[in-house]
Amino acid sequence: MTQPVSIIMIEDDEGHARLIERNIRRSGVNNEIISFANGTDAMKHLFGADGSGLVQKGNALLILLDLNLPDMTGIDILKQIKENKYLKASPVVVLTTTDDSQEIKRCYELGCNVYITKPVNYENFANAIRQLGLFFSVIQVPPAAS
């Protein structure tokens, strides 16, 4: 990996963000984690001021995405990421409370790489995130296409 992978976490619930971060760290992943509590800020960061995504050119990103955001749906963000030529190669992990099969199907159709349901049971939750950390350590994150 020529460039360290940044983890972009788009999660409106601060508590969830903290729990996810803790468990990622516990699994031994030490990459930079950039958190966003709403969709607008995250979109600005990902796509830049001009909305083209050019700002991320050459960056290796891994995106953790919640579907229920206050200002937009995660589905929209997922769609735009997968339609953007610079970002479409970045793995997207959808992490949400919804376990609705329709929604899961929709996310995979749109190109999400992993779909994780946040269980209320914390043990399961921690396990899921730790396995995600394992996934991070083995996955080859390509830099955003040029």
Next chain:
Amino acid sequence: MTAATQRRRTFWQILLFAAGLLVLTVISAGSVYLVNKARDDSKWVVHTIEAENQINALLLEIRRAESAARGYLLTQAADFQVDHDKAVAAIIPALDKLTRLTGDNPAQRQNIEKLSAAIETRLGQFVQEMDFSRRGEPEKAVALVRELASTDATAAIANVATVMIQEEERLFRLRTVNSDRSQTLAASMTGIGSGLVVLLALISIWLVRRSALARDDAEARLRDANVNLEAVVDERTADLREANNEIQRFAYIVSHDLRSPLVNIMGFTSELEELGGDIFRRIGGLTHVPADGPPLPGEAALEGPDKQLSADFSEALGFIKSSIAKMDRLISAILNLTREGRREFQPEKIDTRGLIEAIVSTLAHQAAEAQAEIHVAPLPDLVSDRLALEQIFSNLIDNAIKYLKAGAPGEIRIRGRTKLGYAIFEISDNGRGIDPKDHQRIFDLFRRAGTQDKPGQGIGLAHVRALVRRLGGTMSVSSELNTGSTFTITLPITWNASNRNVDQ
């Protein structure tokens, strides 16, 4: 048209009818009376004429007797004598008849008496006259006749007869006037009556016409309403479906958003638990520090109040966690229910008995434990959603097994029949039963009834009822405490995807 108008109209119609009836009755009675009176009056007129005729007839007979006697006197012919005798013989009956006819009139009776006396005298003279003639003494007879012409008897007869005829004529005029009057009265009565009847008939026709128009109007409106009804029903159905979808979305979002903070509460509670463990381990380590050395590595048992603190801490966290777990289950239940409400049904032909026997075989273990026997009668087949039917029947049979009376062998029966396009299923048991006051409650979400000695969330029946409703059916329960329960489910034999499916 208002009810008051309708009532008033009916009232007027009844009144009109009664008036018509009254008028007809009065006219009929009046006519009968007047016609009778007119007939009576005519009879009296005829009677008067008869009496007058009789007077004239009597006079005629007297004159005949007189002229026959004279003829005999002149010619001595036997013919005249016979004629005279006949006339004389007719006089008395004629007088009697006249007496009878005028018996009703006191004035005439007096006249009759006078007349009778005069006639008697005259008849005596006739006898004398004829005797003289027969004996061949015509001079005597002529003298007698001459003498008679100047006597009173003939004049008296003529006078009395004239008086009587005048009296009868007076009566005739009087009675004619009477008779005319009653006839005129009868005629006008009939005329007025007919006029009234015609008038009433006209009013009736007008009223009938008016109500016929009102009826036509109402019919037209009814037709319009019928035509509109379909549209209105469609509209309402669409509204209801929309409202139902709204509730589904609402429940889904709420349950979803409720779950999100729950993840935090559970997560940080678990973190706290771990932290607590760490803290108490350190406290344990610190209390066991030897006076002169460094703290002992590894774990150390807590003692006294520290142990109590640790236990309290764990207990508190334990309650929090079990409550969170419970809340999570409830939210999951709501989510499942709303999800079930959003699932599209796939109608297919279903061998209902086969389906239920499959359910029974999966529940065989529980049934054996509860010493329950399950009897499945032949059941009508359906075209419906398989999964929904499985959930409905397995919930109900599971409940039946679960809530049997302790210690008594259970008996569960599943029966079915069809009626008017619907299949009716009955699942009955001899279990502990349900108090009638709880019959509504048991179908509510998270509500249970009776002794709470079995695990459960209070979801099953709410779920079953929601499914039955979505399948276009109804369900009810009949039960008494300690006498078992019967759940009745009515489902359309062929579920029509268009009628109840929730639009996605």
